[in-house]
Amino acid sequence: MSATLPTPGAYTRTAVSLHWLIAGLIGVALLMGWIMTNLGVTPLKLKMYNWHKWVGITVLALAVVRVLWRLTHRPPALLPMPAWQRLAAHALHLGLYALLLALPLSGWVYSNASGYPIVYLRLLPLPNLVDRDKALAGTWHAVHETLGWLLVAALLLHALAALKHHFLDRDDTLRRMLRWRSPGAA
């Protein structure tokens, strides 16, 4: 029984899986978002917009699961560090969770306001959050793009902080998010 409980200082496999799965999908969505907006009018552009929306909706669904998991499972405590770093880490994580939800949602609203419903994977029509409205679409375009760049900045900080802990502080911060099997688990 005790082997299935997370060891103190370890993340659950669910938390580790969600972290890296969402990280990978965000990378794909950001890259496609950047490429597709720079493409001329071609069939590939249309396809990429749809793929981008599908990946974004997937991130949104996984982010909801992740927030619920986080609220019901206490993560391992932060490793010893100065108070300001502790505060910064909490603030950044809170910001990242907020962006994981807000960025896909803003894209969904932007798409609907532009007159494009979202049909997930070509199969599942999602409800329209707003009616078509050109002025509204312009506003949400700006919101979506700004949140996108904010996420890029937050992810850079997040990754730099992880590397700082790994290479300068030489602590377990990065390693424990890479560890699949909890230490002591069977």
Place this chain on the structure above:
Amino acid sequence: MFKSFMLAGAALGIMAVALAADSALDPAQSTMVATFKQENVPVDAPFRKFSGRINYDAANAAAASASIDVETGSFDIGDAAYNAEVRKPAWFDSGKFPLASFRSTAIKPLSATRFAATGTLTIKGKVLTITVPIDVVPAAGAAAGSTFNGTLTLSRQAYGIGDPQWNDVLDDQVSVRFHLVAHP
């Protein structure tokens, strides 16, 4: 007494429609919206400019006729880059073929408020015969317009609209929903 009053009113109404038989489309009240599907996503795009005449008499619907011209360059997807694309030669070729037009050839009444309109639909110089069911909402008075509603489904490829490289992204079938209000 009341009944005969109503009948007289109805007769007057029919006379008004008969008098107002040949009517011009009211651009402010009429709409024409195409719905195309890209990656299974339905997208509505209106034609902003069209004009025409409808000659309709409820008492003699079979003698009705319609003539409608749509400016292909007024097709509005909602984005300047896409709007510019659909005006190109591979699509509507709006420079060379500014108008898509419908000319009725036969009207078949289906009920008191419904008829099937057969006619030629010319797009991009290609002439095809189509039949479309139309619902009529008769004019409420002499000054009011009659309303004609219907949806027609057509094939892009039959009219040579669209570069074939788009075919796996964009459905061939496009529906056009119209709500036409014609005034005397």
